Structure formats: structure tokens, C-alpha cells
Amino acid sequence: MFVFFPVGNGVFATSAFHKGSFLLEYCGDRITPEEAEEKEKKRKSRRSYVFYYNWNGEHAIDATKWSDRLCRFVNDEKIGYPKNNSAMKLKVINGYPRLCLFATRDININEELRYDYGDNDLPWREVGFSLYFLF
Numbered sequence: 001m002f003v004f005f006p007v008g009n010g011v012f013a014t015s016a017f018h019k020g021s022f023l024l025e026y027c028g029d030r031i032t033p034e035e036a037e038e039k040e041k042k043r044k045s046r047r048s049y050v051f052y053y054n055w056n057g058e059h060a061i062d063a064t065k066w067s068d069r070l071c072r073f074v075n076d077e078k079i080g081y082p083k084n085n086s087a088m089k090l091k092v093i094n095g096y097p098r099l100c101l102f103a104t105r106d107i108n109i110n111e112e113l114r115y116d117y118g119d120n121d122l123p124w125r126e127v128g129f130s131l132y133f134l135f
């Protein structure tokens with residue numbers, strides 16, 4: 001894992017993966033969307049680690065707390081763009097929902113993992129966002 005500007009931390013493959021391979025699980029505290037929204041309002045960092053999902057209703061996983069589980073560090077890239085190489089899928093395992101990241105194409109060693117966060121309203125997707133950090 002490296003730190004680079006302006007995206008912050010990111011996750012890089014230390015081995016090659018074939019399309020369809022399981023990569024990582026998004027782990028954190030399971031909270032309600034209401035709790036997540038309250039936490040997000042109080043957030044001081046510009047980085048968010050909350051993942052919202054739907055499984056028999058709305059849920060959220062809060063991965064804000066530092067942990068060595070890497071999925072919290074995977075950055076966003078819109079589907080259709082070259083850096084997009086994975087997708088988060090909800091898998092129900094033994095009756096329990098798990099958020100799993102899978103490769104959507106072959107991934108080379110040293111390539112950064114990126115998936116579409118599924119929200120079109122993300123500031124870094126706006127033209128000029130990177131320039132914001134230069135000034």
C-alpha cells in the first residue's frame with residue numbers, strides 16, 4: 001500500500017489476479033444508515049469510510065476505525081474508465097451479508113485496485129478537483 005497525492009492511501013496488487021477472483025472483504029462496524037449519517041456529519045477528515053448497502057433494508061458498514069483490513073483503502077474509479085478493475089458485490093454467506101470485492105478484469109501485479117463506489121455525486125469526479133489540492 002502506498003500514499004500518493006491527492007487520493008491518499010490506495011491498495012496495489014502484490015500478485016496478479018484473474019477476472020472473477022475474490023480480492024478483499026469490506027470490513028468494519030455494522031451500523032444503521034441513520035447512525036452513519038450522524039457520524040458523517042461530524043466527520044473532520046475529508047475521507048469517508050462508510051459503505052451503504054441494501055439487504056432486506058438499508059445498512060451501513062463503518063470502516064473509519066483504523067484496521068489492517070485493506071478494503072477500506074481501495075479508491076473509487078467510475079465503471080468504463082481504464083483504472084476501474086473491480087466491483088463490490090454483496091454475498092450472503094451462512095445467512096450473513098458480506099461485502100466482497102471481485103476482479104472485473106485481469107489485474108496485473110503492482111496495479112492499483114479501484115472500484116466504482118456507485119455514487120455519481122463524488123467531488124473528485126468533478127473536473128478541476130485535483131487542481132483544488134494544488135492551491
Ligand SMILES: C[S@@+](CC[C@H](N)C(=O)[O-])C[C@H]1O[C@@H](n2cnc3c(N)ncnc32)[C@H](O)[C@@H]1O
Nearest residue numbers: 007008009046047048049072073074075076124
Ligand atoms: C474508503 S476511502 C479510500 C482510501 C483513502 N484514499 C485513504 O487515504 O484512506 C474513501 C476516500 O478516499 C478518497 N478517494 C477515493 N477515491 C478517490 C479518487 N478517485 N480521487 C480522489 N480521492 C479519492 C476520498 O476522500 C474518499 O472519501
